[in-house]
Amino acid sequence: MSFTVHPMTPVIGAEIRGLDISRPLDAETVAGLRHAWRDHAVLVFRDQQLDPDQQRAFVSIWGTIGKRSQALPSQRPRAWDGPDYNADAMLVSNIRKDGKPIGVLPDGEMWFHHDMCYAAAPNRASFLYSMEIPSHGGDTHFASMSAAYDRLPDRLREAIEGRRVLQAFDELQDRRLDLDTLSIESVKHAWQPMVLRHPETGRRALYVNRLMSHRVEGLSPQESEALLDELFTYGEDPAVRYEHVWKVGDLVMWDNLNSMHARTDFPREERRLMRRFTISGTPVTAAWEDASAA
Numbered sequence: 307m308s309f310t311v312h313p314m315t316p317v318i319g320a321e322i323r324g325l326d327i328s329r330p331l332d333a334e335t336v337a338g339l340r341h342a343w344r345d346h347a348v349l350v351f352r353d354q355q356l357d358p359d360q361q362r363a364f365v366s367i368w369g370t371i372g373k374r375s376q377a378l379p380s381q382r383p384r385a386w387d388g389p390d391y392n393a394d395a396m397l398v399s400n401i402r403k404d405g406k407p408i409g410v411l412p413d414g415e416m417w418f419h420h421d422m423c424y425a426a427a428p429n430r431a432s433f434l435y436s437m438e439i440p441s442h443g444g445d446t447h448f449a450s451m452s453a454a455y456d457r458l459p460d461r462l463r464e465a466i467e468g469r470r471v472l473q474a475f476d477e478l479q480d481r482r483l484d485l486d487t488l489s490i491e492s493v494k495h496a497w498q499p500m501v502l503r504h505p506e507t508g509r510r511a512l513y514v515n516r517l518m519s520h521r522v523e524g525l526s527p528q529e530s531e532a533l534l535d536e537l538f539t540y541g542e543d544p545a546v547r548y549e550h551v552w553k554v555g556d557l558v559m560w561d562n563l564n565s566m567h568a569r570t571d572f573p574r575e576e577r578r579l580m581r582r583f584t585i586s587g588t589p590v591t592a593a594w595e596d597a598s599a600a
């Protein structure tokens with residue numbers, strides 16, 4: 307099977323053309339896709355027709371399929387008992403049934419984040435497939451955190467070297483948790499390195515995001531906020547972004563270690579239905595853990 311790779315930007319994102327990913331892929335094709343994914347972090351496959359089993363089969367070539375995290379009652383499925391909703395597939399949708407969302411993260415904007423960075427072993431990759439989209443909005447913006455790190459001034463690199471950050475998440479999509487009033491034990495959270503080393507490329511990647519990164523270890527709250535604000539600005543710089551405008555039938559997969567993503571607002575009254583699978587990951591490796599690979 308042959309395919310072509312079309313980079314979307316100089317630093318992140320590529321469209322793969324010429325493949326029907328609903329069918330089994332040979333080893334050479336899979337190797338080529340792995341190469342493209344390592345180079346571009348975000349791969350886009352247009353015009354795909356995938357039922358849950360076909361999407362699951364495609365995802366499974368990349369690793370072990372991740373189980374959904376449902377530790378908190380607020381993050382459990384609410385009103386959907388259809389075939390799409392089980393332990394590994396997750397519907398991201400604003401569609402309501404009997405007044406309750408059939409999926410998660412239903413409405414509106416969602417700030418930049420790394421999926422599950424608040425877990426000890428975050429998902430390695432996510433695979434989102436679009437089935438219904440609104441007339442406008444609901445775009446997904448991806449940012450290369452390797453490129454963001456490379457653009458940091460020395461002053462900021464030195465400020466974050468060797469430090470950890472508190473990643474936490476409840477269900478807020480466009481504001482941060484108020485840790486002055488909230489017990490951290492009541493939400494999912496983890497201390498993570500502020501810079502990770504990518505397991506395949508060896509490159510450093512900034513590992514902070516506006517939605518989920520809350521406190522820098524060892525700094526006062528004021529110092530922490532000031533530092534994080536600067537880092538968010540570098541991470542969200544348009545120069546390191548690919549902005550995906552969805553069409554029905556798109557399958558977009560992203561590297562959850564060296565990219566973060568955000569969703570733009572969209573009309574609340576229009577339907578949006580996406581199906582997500584993930585590949586499970588291992589604990590994040592800090593950039594400074596393995597100096598020999600630097």
Ligand SMILES: [Fe+2]
Nearest residue numbers: 419420421567
């Ligand atoms: Fe996400």
